[in-house]
Amino acid sequence: MRHDSDYGRCAIPGRQWCGGGQGQGGGRKGLKGSGGIQHLQLCLLVLLHEGEGYGYSLSGKLAQFGFDEGAIDISVIYRALRGLEEQGLIRAEWDEKSLGPQRRVYSISQEGEAVLEVWMEGVRTRMKELEALDAAFRKTREEKNKQEADDARI
Numbered sequence: 001m002r003h004d005s006d007y008g009r010c011a012i013p014g015r016q017w018c019g020g021g022q023g024q025g026g027g028r029k030g031l032k033g034s035g036g037i038q039h040l041q042l043c044l045l046v047l048l049h050e051g052e053g054y055g056y057s058l059s060g061k062l063a064q065f066g067f068d069e070g071a072i073d074i075s076v077i078y079r080a081l082r083g084l085e086e087q088g089l090i091r092a093e094w095d096e097k098s099l100g101p102q103r104r105v106y107s108i109s110q111e112g113e114a115v116l117e118v119w120m121e122g123v124r125t126r127m128k129e130l131e132a133l134d135a136a137f138r139k140t141r142e143e144k145n146k147q148e149a150d151d152a153r154i
Contacts, residue, residue, distance in 0.1 A: 039065075040072070040080045042123075045116045048090055048108040055081060055104070081106055089115055 043065045047058050059077050063069045084090045089112035092104045108116070 037076075037080055037083070040067075040077070041084055042116075042119055043067070044077070044080055044084065044106075045089065045108060045112055045119070048106055049113065049116055052105050052107040054095075054106070058106070084112070088112070 043062055044058060047053060047061050055074060055078050059072065059074055062072065081090065085092050089109055090106050091109050092106050095103050095105045
């Protein structure tokens with residue numbers, strides 16, 4: 001089954017790929033137990049949809065999406081952010097107000113909002129498919145368990 005609005009192929013006119021430069025496999029190096037770089041990028045876009053942030057502040061918020069706290073090397077997060085920036089999905093500016101060393105503050109672009117909407121539609125579609133799959137499995141399992149219980153009584 002093909003999903004143009006899923007992580008891979010993009011349903012936005014003029015964009016063949018909505019993911020981040022790693023190819024459709026997404027790459028897992030440095031992303032223990034997650035869905036790869038595309039999953040990380042999707043999570044980063046959602047966080048930036050909520051409001052701007054710095055690399056370290058964004059890394060601290062990833063646990064809400066199932067990432068183990070501290071499991072992702074910060075360099076992987078910055079590579080994911082750089083990939084999103086190169087695609088025009090986010091913007092980065094130097095924070096001139098910082099009292100310490102200058103930091104880059106990231107925000108989602110208008111194109112990033114559009115891509116996020118497409119990605120999330122794909123996520124919702126995939127969730128419905130997985131729920132249907134789980135329901136079919138549970139139904140069959142219950143029927144088999146009932147049959148086994150009936151057979152044991154005989």
